[in-house]
Amino acid sequence: MRYLPLTEADRRSMLEAIGVPSVDELFRDVPEAARLSGPIEGLSNHMGELEVDRALSAMAGKNLPAGSVPSFLGAGAYRHHIPATVDHLVQRGEFLTAYTPYQPEVSQGTLQVLFEFQTQVSLLTGMDVANASMYDGATACAEAVMMANRVTRRKKAVLSGGLHPHYRDTTTTDARFIGFETVVMPPAPTGGEDLLSEVDGDTSCVVVQNPDVFGHVRDYTELGKACQAKGALLIVVVTEAVSLGLLTPPGEMGADIVAAEGQSLGNALNFGGPYVGLFAVKEKLVRQMPGRLCGQTVDADGRRGFVLTLSTREQHIRREKATSNICTNSGLCALAFSIHLSLLGEEGFTRLAEINHAKAVQLADKLAAVKGVEIVNGSFFNEFTVKLPKPAAEVVEALAQRGILGGVPASRLFGGGLDDLLIVAATETNTESDMDAFATALAEVL
Amino acid sequence: MRYLPLTEADRRSMLEAIGVPSVDELFRDVPEAARLSGPIEGLSNHMGELEVDRALSAMAGKNLPAGSVPSFLGAGAYRHHIPATVDHLVQRGEFLTAYTPYQPEVSQGTLQVLFEFQTQVSLLTGMDVANASMYDGATACAEAVMMANRVTRRKKAVLSGGLHPHYRDTTTTDARFIGFETVVMPPAPTGGEDLLSEVDGDTSCVVVQNPDVFGHVRDYTELGKACQAKGALLIVVVTEAVSLGLLTPPGEMGADIVAAEGQSLGNALNFGGPYVGLFAVKEKLVRQMPGRLCGQTVDADGRRGFVLTLSTREQHIRREKATSNICTNSGLCALAFSIHLSLLGEEGFTRLAEINHAKAVQLADKLAAVKGVEIVNGSFFNEFTVKLPKPAAEVVEALAQRGILGGVPASRLFGGGLDDLLIVAATETNTESDMDAFATALAEVL
Amino acid sequence: IEEPLIFEQDSAGRCGVDLPEVPAVGSRLGAVKPRGRIGLPGLAEPQVVRHYTRLSQKNYAIDSGLYPLGSCTMKHNPRLNEKMARLPGFADVHPLQPESTVQGALELMAELGRWLATLTGMAAVTLAPAAGAHGEMCGIMAIRSAHDAKGDKGRTKILVPESAHGTNPATAAACGYAVEAIPATEDGRVDLEALKAKLGPDVAGLMLTNPNTCGLFERDIITIAEAVHAAGAYFYCDGANFNAIVGRVRPADLGIDVMHINLHKTFSTPHGGGGPGSGPVVFAESLAPFVPVPYVVQDKDGAFRLVEQAGDGPAFGRMKAFHGQMGMFVRALAYMMSHGADGLRQVANDAVLNANYLLARLQDVMTPSFEGPCMHECLFDDRFLKGTGVTTLDIAKALIDEGFHPMTMYFPLVVHGALLIEPTETESKASLDQFVTALRALAERARSGDVAYFQGAPRLTPRRRLDETAAARKPVLRWSPAVEPETVAAE
Amino acid sequence: IEEPLIFEQDSAGRCGVDLPEVPAVGSRLGAVKPRGRIGLPGLAEPQVVRHYTRLSQKNYAIDSGLYPLGSCTMKHNPRLNEKMARLPGFADVHPLQPESTVQGALELMAELGRWLATLTGMAAVTLAPAAGAHGEMCGIMAIRSAHDAKGDKGRTKILVPESAHGTNPATAAACGYAVEAIPATEDGRVDLEALKAKLGPDVAGLMLTNPNTCGLFERDIITIAEAVHAAGAYFYCDGANFNAIVGRVRPADLGIDVMHINLHKTFSTPHGGGGPGSGPVVFAESLAPFVPVPYVVQDKDGAFRLVEQAGDGPAFGRMKAFHGQMGMFVRALAYMMSHGADGLRQVANDAVLNANYLLARLQDVMTPSFEGPCMHECLFDDRFLKGTGVTTLDIAKALIDEGFHPMTMYFPLVVHGALLIEPTETESKASLDQFVTALRALAERARSGDVAYFQGAPRLTPRRRLDETAAARKPVLRWSPAVEPETVAAE
Known part of the structure; x- marks a missing residue:
């Protein structure tokens, strides 16, 4: 148990200094009915780093990291490059x-x-x-x-x-x-x-x-x-x-x-x-x-x-x-x-915002060119809403199968309703080819 | 240029303190013929972190990390788990x-x-x-x-x-x-x-x-x-x-x-x-x-x-x-x-060595069971040599195509000769299923 | 060397990042006019690295030494947990990705929930609360929901012992309950008779910390639970001190209906200089229907789903954006799996053993407030300083010069000049012995009457004692370019 | 707080890792008997983290402040480079994997080689040498190979200026050459006439550092190169100071035949408390055939291949295991790409500007050894201390108490009591101004005759001046359990 520095010898000598025969004695205020006599059942015992690493990496491997594919999700959480x-x-x-x-x-x-x-x-x-x-x-x-x-x-x-x-x-x-x-x-x-x-x-x-x-x-x-x-x-x-x-x-x-x-x-x-x-x-x-x-x-x-x-x-x-x-x-x-803000400073932070806006403008233009897609917004910063001819939740699922994380359906946020609306974000991390891939896939699934 | 803290204003005031009109003047001892008038050609100009990260990650992505597949390479470099x-x-x-x-x-x-x-x-x-x-x-x-x-x-x-x-x-x-x-x-x-x-x-x-x-x-x-x-x-x-x-x-x-x-x-x-x-x-x-x-x-x-x-x-x-x-x-x-050695201590280091040896013994037994494979060693620690009925270099390449990094051909180390020998290592990072996958693939390619 | 504020290191036009040119496209910002100069300082990357490195060097941390803050459980923070939380499959996943792309994340949440439920013996778990206090809020909301569901609107009070953390009464009050204090007995426990006397049809619940903030186990807890339940109220347990009993005692077996768990205390997610925390809440059958959204369920085919909308059921609504402190979940699960059921039991054993060892080694020179055994922390009061002119605060500050972080001072409020010491299970005997030696020497010195020494402490820190009164009287809460603080010139 | 040796923190049976049970299989160790107790100390993970954290806190580093070590180029180490080097596609790749599985790694090596060749104007590159001194060895071996290939066995000498780094003569001598020193002129450069006088059919080559270790550019370098070539010898340039001219001057244009490059100096791979380094060598056409194995070539179909065996060609054999310091290659390339051709030119500009600024601000209170402009570092001697009783060493140690790392002392040997200051391009003007203020105050103090102050310095460090003579006289090079050092008890 790598995080526990006491050795058995330490424990013995400390119990002696305290004047009790066993550590159980220190728990004597716990009602007897509630004292467990051994490790709780149903849980694994201690594991080495390698085993824990393997188990958790396996879980992590079942997720699709946003950075591994073209990704356009926002709605309150944004993927930016962090130095x-x-x-x-x-x-x-x-x-x-x-x-x-x-x-x-x-x-x-x-x-x-x-x-x-x-x-x-x-x-x-x-x-x-x-x-x-x-x-x-x-x-x-x-x-x-x-x-x-x-x-x-x-x-x-x-x-x-x-x-x-x-x-x-x-x-x-x-x-x-x-x-x-x-x-x-x-x-x-x-x-x-x-x-x-x-x-x-x-x-x-x-x-x-x-x-x-x-x-x-x-x-x-x-x-x-x-x-x-x-x-x-x-x-x-x-x-x-x-x-x-x-x-x-x-x-x-x-x-x-x-x-x-x-x-x-x-x-x-x-x-x-x-x-x-x-x-x-x-x-x-x-x-x-x-x-x-x-x-x-x-x-x-x-x-x-x-x-x-x-x-x-x-x-x-x-x-x-x-x-x-x-x-x-x-x-x-x-x-x-x-x-992060200290690294950006006045110049970097302003520039970052400008790039984000420009990326969203580029994306809006590309998506607007897809048949059946309508940009809802008159104004936006790095995120906007598009109206689709199909339920957005279905579209997003179909895009995911094509390796595109294509935005957040308004219906997911609002718990139903607004079914045809998709909220889409672009940041400095989206390349033009990401956007083209999105527009192409969107045209395919609509 | 994010690593360079001098501003243009700084540079001007420093040149003034030095008493020269331009930074070029500080390079006056360089023979004129060898002074370049601008950035060296043939190289890209400065890039942001995101761009450098993308370019190098793309290169890294063209390699097969040893940890992503069953891997049995040693011959002077060993894959161990590092806390x-x-x-x-x-x-x-x-x-x-x-x-x-x-x-x-x-x-x-x-x-x-x-x-x-x-x-x-x-x-x-x-x-x-x-x-x-x-x-x-x-x-x-x-x-x-x-x-x-x-x-x-x-x-x-x-x-x-x-x-x-x-x-x-x-x-x-x-x-x-x-x-x-x-x-x-x-x-x-x-x-x-x-x-x-x-x-x-x-x-x-x-x-x-x-x-x-x-x-x-x-x-x-x-x-x-x-x-x-x-x-x-x-x-x-x-x-x-x-x-x-x-x-x-x-x-x-x-x-x-x-x-x-x-x-x-x-x-x-x-x-x-x-x-x-x-x-x-x-x-x-x-x-x-x-x-x-x-x-x-x-x-x-x-x-x-x-x-x-x-x-x-x-x-x-x-x-x-x-x-x-x-x-x-x-x-x-x-x-x-x-x-690493401090974390291991006497007990951990000894145990690690024992596990490595035991893994190699397990692997040797599994490989020895593959038809045509002969274990050369009478003794070994976590690495041994097998004799194959085919050139080891070919076998290794065929294994790699099956997603197994199956050891080091002796011919690669010795620059020719010993063509049928393959040097194989096992460490604590190899699971039994890794070894089975190796033995199965080896049987297939022989 | 003094480290100036980052604003005092500004050079206009300097920048610690390189960004590409802005693509030349039209603006769609609408009628809003772009903003003017913000006032952020410009630094290059090397200056930023140096600034924060130097600032970090002015901090004490667990990595620097013993941090015996009672009730805060400052234990070792394994780096494996940091590494796991940074796997792209956890760190680089958007909370609103389609469920099909986040099955591993949902599995992790389900697995963490299973560990917490098993360790506490409880029926249901929510991972949503962002911190312990947030978890308390969640628990009280569930209690309120349960009474509401029964149509029982007459319960307006929550009982809270005097020794409770400040968050307990603050939470109960925030939820609109009147708070009634329960006094302590002479042996540092809840006064059972006083409690029973207060229980009645107007009481919604009891909030109790166990082990309590005196570091003692509430012996009568099962009786207390029975009395609370008999009165139709619910029993909320503040899980701040779960570290003392994890793996040895399941709170459900004590009759507790609901309890929050501070992942940073018991399960070693880093304190980070004050957060982020994470405060999952476990519920007994009695309150299980009242778990807030979102939560994870598993379909028959094994797929995980996220329930994000409260709908018409008894579950109440959302407490924060998205699904909880995922980064902390990964760390906590890594910690749990590393220890396992056997290791967590040992955690409790060693935490309690370490605290009792300190109590045993210090009891002759300091004044323990209550008789032992204690649980994971030991409480002293300032009787041993009586007549010396030295205060609890002075002892704490002098301890800093010995290379230790001070213990918790003046809490709990039930004893005078409290010194609450929690070593945790990740301290070695050698480290405890050093601490004992230092503290014994200070106690000796206090008795010798060297008041000036104590009042001048600390001396070896980047700053000596700071004037907190001045700070509060005329608050300066941000840097402003106009008013340079006078003291800067003096440096 | 004092930090004991890790051996003094041993507790038998304690362990900082959890390893599974050893599979029960027979032993195949042969006749060798398993070893007995090794004597390693047992610590748990928290103790190990604390030990190394505390030790680190006793170090000064670039991240802590200005590190003006002349000739060492202690510049900012970007964390992006660390992150890139740790990508599993680079860090977790075995050197002997099939080439088909390491195309990206080989591409990176080729790309780094291309940058180095382009920046130096050279024809060929080897990445194999493990450090600068190893690169020197490689360069001298190539020179020797070239002479051997011509059957010219009579060249037994290498000329080295007096101001050279110690590695230059050591390398030449190790390769079996007699070393002849070239004196310096009064303006701190190689004495051209003396050099010419020594050139002859017995000279294999000249090793020259440019900019030289006095921080000066060798004005006559093209004439020198011509003279060396005319004598049938090769011109080796020590690239330690390439930082001063990178992006502004291509060494090939100066007539240099071969030069090593310290990736940690010019291209910011971390010094790491003394390594690892990496010392690629670039070769002009004249020496290009003599590049050692291994090296990367690209097939017509675009695939990269590694040539690992010298075969029968003029290339000589291997200098170390595997293919070089790959981790350092990744970092250096990340640095190069971040700066680009334009940024590297600015690096040279700012490095030289910063050094000249220090020279200008200090020249009235200290004694510059030579007239400026200097290149990336400025050299003073101890004439300004004459009669004060204060030495160069004293100044350096007193500087520590001001919060700075000392400059390089007593090197180069060509001036008395040298103080060699290299600020690098990653220091801000504010940082230089602070340094100037501190150094001017010390110069003033020295003149005021406060010798005791200097001799007592440093005072604010974990240790005061250490007795290096005692250490060498009776070396204690390892801890032993038997002999507890007396001083431990005194602490």
Whole structure:
């Protein structure tokens, strides 16, 4: 048992020091009926590295890696190229195997990273302050709504039909159990929606997404002003962080809270997790924020240093009066995000966004040329929706058999309905020949 | 150009500080005729990571990884399972991107590793002292011969026919240019050889291998005594370091110098390199050793520390009077070797050797059951030779087309001759089903 | 050498990546105007590598030494797990690929679920929650769903012992329950009589940590479970301390209805400086119908399917995007398979043995709060510092200079100036002995009255004690180009 | 915290791997008796991880900061290269697999060869040598082969400038040549007249480093080449300093016949604490027939083949096992492709610019040995320390406490108390400015006469100055269980 350093001799001498005859004696407080006399049945015994490697590699081998074929999936998770440096640095033991930086003197590395991360997120979103990350974009969205409820002391949230259904459902789950109302607008893949008419004196917030789940690029400036007039907060969700390199940031549109998914930077697809939620707010809302915050201070010698701060909002101090029950953040994913963004810098990040948009434009043109395919979007960033003459779920399955991962059927996200809509994304990782292969295969299966 | 931090503004201000108008001016000492006015033609310009990754992955994709099929190749390079920990630690920047530890105060990490490595190699080989590594086993062998020449002031080396041909050739290349004589015995795949009859008053050393290139396990104790009687040194070569977990170590057989290949521990196959040469000698020969040595000492505060030592043997001090021109060692591969061996420990290393032997026994039994196949060896560790009714090179090619890497034809090593012999190895990475697949395929192609 | 902020290393136009030219195509961004300068710093790759390498060197980590944070279970993180999680077949798979292309991923989730169910003796598992606290939320939601399904709307309270993690009351309160504290007995357990007195038709459930945060096993747990059930409530167990009993005790056998499991505590997924975690929840038969989506089912033909929509059943809806922390699932399963049923039992044995060894070696110089045996961690209070002028905090900071991470301080709240020490099973006896030696010397020094030494600690760290009050009073939560902090100049 | 030797952490029976049971089969080991106890220490995996992590933390590295070792070219090591070298298609390929299964590996070798030949303007390449010094050996062997092929046996000398790396004379001597030193002129170059005077029918070749180890370009190089060729000798160039001119100057255009290239210097394969290196050699037409085996050729149908046996041609035999340092080839090619022809030219530009910038910023407080411009490194001697009592070594050690690795000291031998500084192109201006500030302050301090400060340096390192004399006098080259070093107890 390679991870266990005690030898039998150690164990004997330690039992002696403790003064008990056997380790079983240390478990004497466990009710006898619940003590197992040997290893639990139904599970294998310990295995060497080679055996574990073989078993798990066999499972991995039953999946089709997105990078091994032309792949055009988005809908909240995007395949970008991650520089090798990112994963190298993330795996350094000093980052990987450290705990939450509650002891700042021995955690300045993690703390400075978080301070820099908060700054980067603030800059990207155009907001004043960001926290040290949330679980993912969807939980960040739900937390944003709950925060809006606290801030406004109102209990009704209006959710756009363009909000990613997983974000919507995560929020309505909380609504059900935590006790607030949600008004969910129907999806409007082709057109707009009248959110403002749902806003009344009980409305704490309006939640919109940009680009929305169908890929449309929206300008919420007017909506933001109208919300402000009615005392509601504007929450802007972003599921593709790379879009922030090109689009007007939510902060400039008047967002009060931004809840975003940061996976696109530094983090692999990972079949859906772990990802990293970004959460940013206007200055005046800081003390109502959920999650960890890192702040600057000085040490006993007057040197700049960093600590976790404003923890009186948090559960480990405030217990049942905390702003959220959130305890962990997504530290290592935030680190990966931050390193990737540091490598990109202003020039690289902007260029990356431009390339993504251009790739999507190229793809849209190629797909539009396929008979029976109609591009639904008037505007988009790196993702758009196409209308097909057949159910999209069937088309996607047929494409997969041809070795093409051809997008996400809207019906899968929305749980039925919108059967003929397929949501398609392109990133810098898609070559022109990938796109041609997609268009050709699509023509074949339609 | 992501690796170059100077900006155009930096360059301008630095040129100003230097007082020259352009960087071209700094190259003014280059004869004008040899100055290129622009990028060299015939090469691509700079590329992003994604493009380089694609191009090299495409090349890698044209190779058949040994681990993806049943694989039984040895002959000086062995596929063992390397724990994930090894590669993780080797990649730590503090090991990977450090220089030779000439400045001991800031290199205690590398130095202590080398001191531990030297100790491990001494223990494995049963010798008194080992150096901090050589390029590989073959160059270690050639250096051993040259050292024997220096020590004995004689100029003739007798090389066993069981010595790996690459080791033999590396030594004879040096013999030709450096000026000493070699007596090369013919390969004796099935029997013994009379080395002693070649030893005379001019003989500096006899070089033997254990197990030899055909896999035979030898006892050189008597040979060692006889050499000693004639004033010649016994040099024992080991190409499979794992065998040292089970076989009598060369030191106990009376070896004066051991030259070995350490790839089997910690180092991947890498298509032949980089590997790590092990070099160990008897105490009295230390000052005639080539290569780097790390020694223990104390610092200004009296604390134990480590330094490179006895460097008066080396080229950077002694120049044309050095014991060898060797300058680098194989530091990072030695580190991998050392970490792997530390994980194994006494119990693991011994067990690993036992498993390797048992796997080879299983394989030999399965192959012997194939019609027309004859096991040549009376004894072996994890590698043996089979005699086939067809040229081995053809058989190997036919097996490869069936997805089996079925061993090394002796003719490939020896450059013709021994056409019907195939050298086959088994390690802990071979499952029983691998072996069955091999035996079945072999029956088919014969 | 001081490492400046990455923003202070900006050089305009410098870039750590090389991207191709942007294809010349028209824009389809619609009416939105492209944004202006963002303000991100430009660095080349070598500077970025050096920046993060240097920052990492300012951290303490398990890889550096003993990390005896009570209740956090800082154990060895095997690199095999990292390697497995990075296999392209796991890491490079999109969550919304067709099911036919992700059968191995779904199999892995099913297999992890099977291990967790078997180890806990439970009937159902959800892998969805993103972390332990998220799992708590999930458990309380299931309890609420179960009461709702019975039409029982009168249960407005959750009982929580005083010694509980802060997440317990925070979770219960977030779900709209009133939180009632249960006091502890003198031997550090739940006061059974007090508990029984509070149980009634208004109680939805009990949240209990076992082993509890004093490092003690709740002896009366089966009686407690019976009382809770008799009152029509459900029994939630906080699984944070499962490491102490994994492979030796199945929570189902204790009468527990629902429990979350922190994969990073018991199953060694890395803490990563504060996450990501993963908090699967296991459910007894009583609550099994109330598992949230998504979950994996296996068809008769052996194919795995993912149920992504709650539909009309009792299962409640989604708690996060996609299907859970897949990367953590791979690591945890690699860990479980490496140990196996026999090894996990040994994990519990060694974790408990190590903690009791520390208790035995320290009890004469420090003051244990309760009588042993303890489970995986041992609790001391600050009575041994009485009159010395040295505080629990001082001891912790002085320990840093000895090369150790401090223990958990001032938690649990049920004793004064708590020092909670959890060595975990991956520490060697030699390492524990070093730690004991250091701590005994500090206790001795404290008794000798060398207060100044303690108040000045730590001295050997990149920073000495940091002013947390100043940080909170006037928060500086991001770098801004306009206001250069005064202290930078002083460096 | 002190880190004991791994042997001092032994616990019998402990093991960091789990291996299956040994299959029960008979032994075929023959007459040899199985060996007894070896003496390896037993540790569990967590202890091993911690041991090497802690040891690594005692090292300085490029990832930690500026590493201005002259003549060593310590530049940034991109992680992309590490990733590429670990692709299973490169790392998990056996050197003796059938050629049909390794076409990509052979293609990579051919492509690397093409880049090297094109960058140097040369006709042929061997990738076989394991390191730079091994490449030197290869080059001298080729020269010897060429003379032998002509039947010219009278050439017994190799000329080597005084400023050469130690490997040059060592290589020539190892190959049986007498070594004759060529003096340097006052401006740090080869004395052309002295060289011409030594050239004759007994000279086999000249070994010259260019740019030379004083960091200067040999202005007369074309004249030198002509003189060497006129004398019937060959011109060997030590390519250690190729980084200074890569992409700007092709050595073939300078009249060079043969040159080795250190992939770890110019093409950024990691130094790894002292290797492995890789030393391909390029040959002009004059020596192209004398390339050793193995080498890769391409058939007309596009397939790659490996020539492994020397046969009867002029090519000489094997220099090591298998085909060269493949892992290093992958890294070097990844680096070349990343930079491209344009980027490599910029590498030379920036390397030279950075060195000249340091020269300019330091020349008033230190004493440059020769007039600039320098190439990729700048050389100072210790005249600026005259009368201060501070030595070159002291300056170097004091620099450590400022957070920098020392420069190369006491080399080249042609100046007194040399300090050779090579910043490389991957340092930023900010980093150079910090270095200048530190070095100027030290020069100032030396002049102020604070000798004790320097002699006590370094102070901030895991160890202070180590006694190298004691180490050599009575060498302790391995740990032994019997003799515990006295100093351990003192710690």
